[in-house]
Structures are given as structure tokens and as C-alpha cells.
Amino acid sequence: MRAVIAEDSVLLRAGLVQLLQASGIEVLADVGDADSLLALVADLRPDLVVTDVRMPPSHTDEGIRAALLIREQWPGVAVLLLSQYVEERYVAALLSNNTRGVGYLLKDRVADVDEFIEILHRVAGGGTALDPEVVAQLLVRQQSDPLERLTPREREVLSLMAEGRSNAGISEALVVGESAVAKHINNIFTKLDLTTAADGDHRRVLAVLRFLGVPA
CATH class of the missing domain: 1.10.10.10 (Winged helix-like DNA-binding domain superfamily/Winged helix DNA-binding domain)
Incomplete structure (x- = not known):
């Protein structure tokens, strides 16, 4: 599996790179902003993108907008979004056109390494993965x-x-x-x-x- 990582936190990005590489996943590149992510996807066509929802410059929705653009222009590239909080509107936007090869997780889930790696493979293989906290909130609503x-x-x-x-x-x-x-x-x-x-x-x-x- 070939992956690109987009995360503005240098420490978390370095940790993700090390984690993926230790699990046998080839990390083609890692960047800290959405524009660089889009350029890399256009050039490298990875199997999987792991991206933060909020990135520079405004730290609002750059990551989700980049993910939606990737899914529109390169539907063969799987996308896993990482977020600090549950934001239901992003889940709906992410799933509105294509439910294959997509995931949305809270960053805390990365701590469970085995589960996280299993989710990466599931999403890259065309499956879906939604954080249990997201599902719980939707279940109440x-x-x-x-x-x-x-x-x-x-x-x-x-x-x-x-x-x-x-x-x-x-x-x-x-x-x-x-x-x-x-x-x-x-x-x-x-x-x-x-x-x-x-x-x-x-x-x-x-x-x-x-x-x-x-x-x-």
C-alpha cells in the first residue's frame, strides 16, 4: 500500500509516518497543508490519503475540502480523515457521493495501533470506517x-x-x-x-x- 499523509502537527505527522512504515505501508510523502496534499495526489496517485480535517491557513475545513476534491477527481484514491472532534456535517459530506474507500476517525483512535492499521487496510481496500463516537452521536440524533x-x-x-x-x-x-x-x-x-x-x-x-x- 502507498500512502500520503497530511497533518500540520509536526509531531503527530512524524508519528504517523513511523507507524505506517513500521506496519509495512509505504509513505510516499508527508505534508502540513492541503494545497501540498492536492499537488502530491495529482502527481503520485497514492492508494490512500490520511489527512487532518483542519489545516493551515485558517485551520477550519481545509482538510475536508481537499478530501472531497480528491474523491471527485481521483475516485480510486481512498481517504481517511482524522479529527480532534466529532463533526457530523463532514461525515455527511464525505459520504454523499461515494461510500467506497472512505473513513473518519477521531485522533485518539490512533493510539490503538492494531485497530488503526486494520482500518487503514480496510479503507484502502474500498471499505468504510466511521469512528464509534460519530456513530453514537448519529444514533441519538x-x-x-x-x-x-x-x-x-x-x-x-x-x-x-x-x-x-x-x-x-x-x-x-x-x-x-x-x-x-x-x-x-x-x-x-x-x-x-x-x-x-x-x-x-x-x-x-x-x-x-x-x-x-x-x-x-
């Missing part, structure tokens, strides 16, 4: 139909789906069998009125988008 049809367990399963977990990952997290997970997911599809004509992966994405309040 989304109380309208048809989500209120779901049982508490089904909402747990859907929240884990939104984090990007596979059926096996959900099974492990909830300490239940994979057949039970599959049953819950089928119930979710039915209650969210997701047609059986669509394939399983597509319905899974639609369910997560419905959960996040993102138009499909």
Missing part, C-alpha cells in the same frame, strides 16, 4: 421513521455496520453467532424498505446511508 421501527439490537447491528464492520466483526463485537447477525441485518433491510432486488452489499450501503441521514 436519528429518531425518525423508519429507523424507529428497529429493535435496540437491530440498532446496535446497524451502528456497527456504519462503523464499517463485517458480519464477522459484528458477531465478535456483540458475542453472537454470524447467523444471528445475518438475521438481524435481513430484518433491518425489511424494516428500512430496502428492495431485495438490490445485491446485499448495495443494500448494506443504503441502510448505513439511511442511518446517517445521507440522501442515497
